[in-house]
Amino acid sequence: MLLKLTGGTVYDPASGVDGQVKTLFVLDGKFINQPPADMPVDKEYDLKGKVVMSGAIDMHTHIGGGKGNIARMLIPEDHRKDPVYRSDITRSGCGHAMPSSFTTGYRYAEMGYTAGFEPAILPINARQAHMEMADIPILDKGGYVMLGSDDYLLRMLTAKKDQKAINDYVAWTMNAAKAIGVKVVNPGGINAFKFNQRQLDLDEKNSHYQVTPREILQVLATAVKEIGVKHPLHVHGCNLGVPGNVDTTLDTIQGIGGLPMHLTHIQFHSYGTEGDFKFSSGGAAIAESINKNKNITADVGQILFGQTITASGDSMTQHANHGIASPNKWVTMDIECDAGCGVVPFKYRDQNFVNALQWAIGLEIFLLVDDPWRVFLTTDHPNGAPFTTYPHLIRLLMDKSFRNDMLATIHPEAQKMTTLGSIDREYSLQEIAILTRAGAAKLVGLDDRGSLGEGAWADITVYTDNADREKMFEKPDYVFKDGELVVVDGKVVHTKWGTTHIVTPEWDNSVEKDLQKYFDRFMTMKVGNFKISNDEITEDGRGSLTAHTLNRVS
Amino acid sequence: MTEIMEVPSPFCGIGADDLSISVEGISVKVTKNGCSVNTPAFEQAITDTSARVNGAEVSLDVAVAKAAELLRASNQPVIGGCATDVNGMRGIMAVADKAGAVVDNMNFTGARRNFLALQDTGWMNTTLAEIKNRCDYLLVVGVDLEGFAPRFFERYMWNEESMFLDDTSQRQVVYLGKAPSADASTSPAGVKAKVLECADADLPEVMEVLRALVKDKKIVAESVAGIAISELQAIAEQLKAAKYSVVTWAAGALNFDQAELTVQMLSEMVKDINTLGTRSSGFPLGGKEGDQTANQVCGWTSAYPARAKFSAGCPEYDPFLFDSNAMLANGEADALCWVQSFNAQSVPPKADVPTVVVARSGMVFDKEPDVFIPVGTPGIDHTGHAYRLDNVVAIRLKKLRDSGLPSTADVLNAIEQAL
Numbered sequence: 001m002l003l004k005l006t007g008g009t010v011y012d013p014a015s016g017v018d019g020q021v022k023t024l025f026v027l028d029g030k031f032i033n034q035p036p037a038d039m040p041v042d043k044e045y046d047l048k049g050k051v052v053m054s055g056a057i058d059m060h061t062h063i064g065g066g067k068g069n070i071a072r073m074l075i076p077e078d079h080r081k082d083p084v085y086r087s088d089i090t091r092s093g094c095g096h097a098m099p100s101s102f103t104t105g106y107r108y109a110e111m112g113y114t115a116g117f118e119p120a121i122l123p124i125n126a127r128q129a130h131m132e133m134a135d136i137p138i139l140d141k142g143g144y145v146m147l148g149s150d151d152y153l154l155r156m157l158t159a160k161k162d163q164k165a166i167n168d169y170v171a172w173t174m175n176a177a178k179a180i181g182v183k184v185v186n187p188g189g190i191n192a193f194k195f196n197q198r199q200l201d202l203d204e205k206n207s208h209y210q211v212t213p214r215e216i217l218q219v220l221a222t223a224v225k226e227i228g229v230k231h232p233l234h235v236h237g238c239n240l241g242v243p244g245n246v247d248t249t250l251d252t253i254q255g256i257g258g259l260p261m262h263l264t265h266i267q268f269h270s271y272g273t274e275g276d277f278k279f280s281s282g283g284a285a286i287a288e289s290i291n292k293n294k295n296i297t298a299d300v301g302q303i304l305f306g307q308t309i310t311a312s313g314d315s316m317t318q319h320a321n322h323g324i325a326s327p328n329k330w331v332t333m334d335i336e337c338d339a340g341c342g343v344v345p346f347k348y349r350d351q352n353f354v355n356a357l358q359w360a361i362g363l364e365i366f367l368l369v370d371d372p373w374r375v376f377l378t379t380d381h382p383n384g385a386p387f388t389t390y391p392h393l394i395r396l397l398m399d400k401s402f403r404n405d406m407l408a409t410i411h412p413e414a415q416k417m418t419t420l421g422s423i424d425r426e427y428s429l430q431e432i433a434i435l436t437r438a439g440a441a442k443l444v445g446l447d448d449r450g451s452l453g454e455g456a457w458a459d460i461t462v463y464t465d466n467a468d469r470e471k472m473f474e475k476p477d478y479v480f481k482d483g484e485l486v487v488v489d490g491k492v493v494h495t496k497w498g499t500t501h502i503v504t505p506e507w508d509n510s511v512e513k514d515l516q517k518y519f520d521r522f523m524t525m526k527v528g529n530f531k532i533s534n535d536e537i538t539e540d541g542r543g544s545l546t547a548h549t550l551n552r553v554s
Numbered sequence: 555m556t557e558i559m560e561v562p563s564p565f566c567g568i569g570a571d572d573l574s575i576s577v578e579g580i581s582v583k584v585t586k587n588g589c590s591v592n593t594p595a596f597e598q599a600i601t602d603t604s605a606r607v608n609g610a611e612v613s614l615d616v617a618v619a620k621a622a623e624l625l626r627a628s629n630q631p632v633i634g635g636c637a638t639d640v641n642g643m644r645g646i647m648a649v650a651d652k653a654g655a656v657v658d659n660m661n662f663t664g665a666r667r668n669f670l671a672l673q674d675t676g677w678m679n680t681t682l683a684e685i686k687n688r689c690d691y692l693l694v695v696g697v698d699l700e701g702f703a704p705r706f707f708e709r710y711m712w713n714e715e716s717m718f719l720d721d722t723s724q725r726q727v728v729y730l731g732k733a734p735s736a737d738a739s740t741s742p743a744g745v746k747a748k749v750l751e752c753a754d755a756d757l758p759e760v761m762e763v764l765r766a767l768v769k770d771k772k773i774v775a776e777s778v779a780g781i782a783i784s785e786l787q788a789i790a791e792q793l794k795a796a797k798y799s800v801v802t803w804a805a806g807a808l809n810f811d812q813a814e815l816t817v818q819m820l821s822e823m824v825k826d827i828n829t830l831g832t833r834s835s836g837f838p839l840g841g842k843e844g845d846q847t848a849n850q851v852c853g854w855t856s857a858y859p860a861r862a863k864f865s866a867g868c869p870e871y872d873p874f875l876f877d878s879n880a881m882l883a884n885g886e887a888d889a890l891c892w893v894q895s896f897n898a899q900s901v902p903p904k905a906d907v908p909t910v911v912v913a914r915s916g917m918v919f920d921k922e923p924d925v926f927i928p929v930g931t932p933g934i935d936h937t938g939h940a941y942r943l944d945n946v947v948a949i950r951l952k953k954l955r956d957s958g959l960p961s962t963a964d965v966l967n968a969i970e971q972a973l
Contacts, residue, residue, distance in 0.1 A: 092864060125947070336681045
């Protein structure tokens with residue numbers, strides 16, 4: 001099958017193409033530069049005047065796993081506001097804050113997204129994460145496995161096991177859970193909460209293990225690097241949401257000593273304590289530190305106003321925040337000596353000082369980080385806002401006058417506490433393509449996605465240029481997944497199943513001997529039954545696994 | 555004969571995965587770590603191997619076509635039972651979406667007590683490994699725990715080693731409401747569980763008093779439902795003194811009106827303890843007949859628990875109106891599809907409507923259904939996934955033998971295609 005996409009204006013940062021008119025060829029799902037002279041074109045699309053990018057990639061979105069399903073169960077009243085009807089080609093579901101799996105796939109695709117990565121896969125819950133994601137149509141998916149509050153690792157640290165042993169354990173767990181990255185959430189804090197600690201600062205010790213978050217970050221960031229995983233350690237830091245946590249975040253950046261580290265939903269970790277309300281923006285300081293430290297990447301976790309639900313592995317923080325649940329109902333769980341979770345519905349209000357300033361802080365960070373390859377567009381779906389708000393967020397980044405109009409409507413004291421109004425920067429289309437495509441693919445470690453260059457899979461989004469960027473990005477003309485047309489005029493016209501992206505770093509077999517003993521003594525299942533086999537992903541005939549390359553390990 | 559080790563069970567709900575099973579042809583025998591729930595469930599012989607329409611043996615294709623015809627002709631079909639593995643439940647969801655059916659898990663009326671409490675105020679819960687390693691005080695409310703899960707105490711309380719308790723035999727166990735049916739809760743050191751009995755119907759009042767005592771509210775009465783306040787006061791003190799207490803209940807056992815308020819009361823009490831200087835967690839018991847699996851899969855595909863209706867073209871949820879038994883009794887449903895992959899004794903409700911049964915081989919009917927399709931059992935005849943009672947862990951079920959029976963998913967996917 002040979003496709004010809006003729007004459008579009010192409011934004012492909014991965015290939016260094018910035019707004020040039022180009023014709024693209026797709027053969028059997030992948031880009032080729034030039035088809036053989038005698039090969040007939042099966043289908044041609046005239047894209048003259050259209051904007052062409054690769055399919056967008058959400059590198060941090062909670063789309064699979066137990067806490068998301070708890071979130072769904074918790075808020076039937078939210079689903080009732082957004083019923084999704086079935087059609088001859090699509091399944092029914094519900095939308096809004098925490099959509100059902102099928103609706104998740106359709107709505108992402110209808111915005112031009114072709115991949116999403118679940119950032120918080122508990123090893124013990126990895127089966128569920130993959131099973132849920134297996135029911136998300138169209139999108140490619142994958143996830144980061146959560147470590148750092150698991151008793152096995154903390155026991156290793158207390159026992160002063162060497163880095164090599166930790167590397168083996170991390171690599172083994174990534175294979176067992178079918179992950180492409182490693183995440184740490186409130187390092188050691190989820191575990192400390194089980195011992196009745198209610199906060200855990202960067203240098204505060206877990207009362208049982210006598211281990212600090214700083215040590216956990218250090219060994220995990222080192223492990224990820226040394227086993228060759230391209231996606232840097234994905235860090236949800238200490239003290240999420242706590243006024244003054246900007247200092248913790250800056251210290252976390254300094255403390256990692258140049259190791260690659262990704263700071264996720266950094267907006268929630270950029271708060272000072274100045275002003276009448278003892279809550280202020282640390283956005284500028286954070287952006288400056290990111291600009292200076294080239295080993296650091298960050299996604300923003302922008303909040304947008306309205307009802308949502310927060311679902312996090314950070315049971316400690318979610319419990320601390322239960323008082324602001326809206327509506328007033330919430331869940332926390334301690335999970336299998338592995339991790340935990342907390343689910344708290346929340347409504348962000350533009351006339352609430354704190355929420356208004358959170359909104360401004362996120363935008364400050366977007367606009368003050370110089371390098372678009374090291375900052376990523378997220379709302380930490382659904383925690384800051386549902387992913388369906390992305391087109392609105394893109395407009396806020398690309399359109400200064402729109403942004404300032406919005407700024408003028410938020411809580412007046414928050415307006416005074418932000419420099420947002422004085423920032424002139426407007427993102428270009430190429431920069432948006434970096435944030436949401438080329439940069440994201442590079443950060444996740446995808447070999448052949450996020451690019452329109454030869455050899456890449458043909459995930460393509462075609463837009464009609466529109467000065468109203470929200471309108472432009474919410475309704476692409478065409479979306480192609482692996483070269484198949486799946487969306488026309490912002491509506492799904494065809495569905496297919498994406499692949500699951502993983503890495504398979506190597507480990508020393510001896511690690512499993514210790515793990516087997518540990519599982520037999522303390523866990524509730526056999527280690528052999530814990531590991532996810534390949535056929536669990538592929539046996540239904542829809543799923544597939546795509547293993548990506550690793551960095552060379554010395 | 556082959557011996558298969560580390561076999562996980564979908565039957566007991568606690569996800570025991572240490573069974574040894576010997577297989578000879580299609581005969582299965584539990585040789586190690588069986589129990590009164592798992593052993594008979596694994597060992598049940600295959601009797602039916604052929605589908606039937608109106609009692610006559612037919613090919614699978616004919617049975618599937620007839621099932622689709624009955625569903626197509628129906629204005630409001632209901633899919634009951636919903637006792638199957640993840641792929642079977644996915645098949646149910648696909649059929650329901652296309653046929654505009656109601657999906658209703660057979661245990662939902664019990665589980666509803668939990669969902670109503672969850673959806674009103676939420677809870678703080680835990681899972682089995684946390685109990686095994688941390689729980690120093692177990693309060694069992696209104697359920698005979700060992701009758702529910704015969705191996706619970708052996709596997710999760712009296713385990714030899716735990717990471718955070720020096721001596722697991724020092725754990726305290728207290729029963730409130732129902733007394734235990736045997737001695738599994740007696741510690742290896744010989745200490746019997748404390749039992750404070752009351753009638754089920756008195757549990758709301760007893761729980762209310764206990765929560766009040768936890769919060770240091772003054773109680774004037776000297777007893778409640780025959781239990782001395784001083785006894786409840788002692789429990790309240792112990793809950794607050796424990797490092798990691800666990801309060802467990804089985805929604806299905808709380809068989810009285812508005813039992814959701816009792817679930818809510820104990821869940822809110824657990825939350826209270828967590829603001830009073832220590833840790834505590836709830837632990838709902840369930841996980842049988844695929845109930846957690848049904849709720850999980852229905853949850854991610856529709857966003858609602860497994861009592862949902864699809865006839866409007868989108869999912870709708872009502873924990874009362876879409877009770878399939880009530881709908882059948884009231885004439886609101888005009889076709890029944892009963893799916894039960896695990897338990898041949900669990901027959902469809904009596905209903906005078908066209909009936910399709912997709913169920914474990916060996917089901918015996920008072921009245922032959924219009925269509926009966928015997929299927930293999932997940933975890934015996936084919937691989938699959940099933941959720942444990944704690945709702946976090948999905949266990950990987952093994953295929954133990956070649957019976958030639960189709961899986962529930964095979965059958966439902968074929969019906970969906972035929973619709």
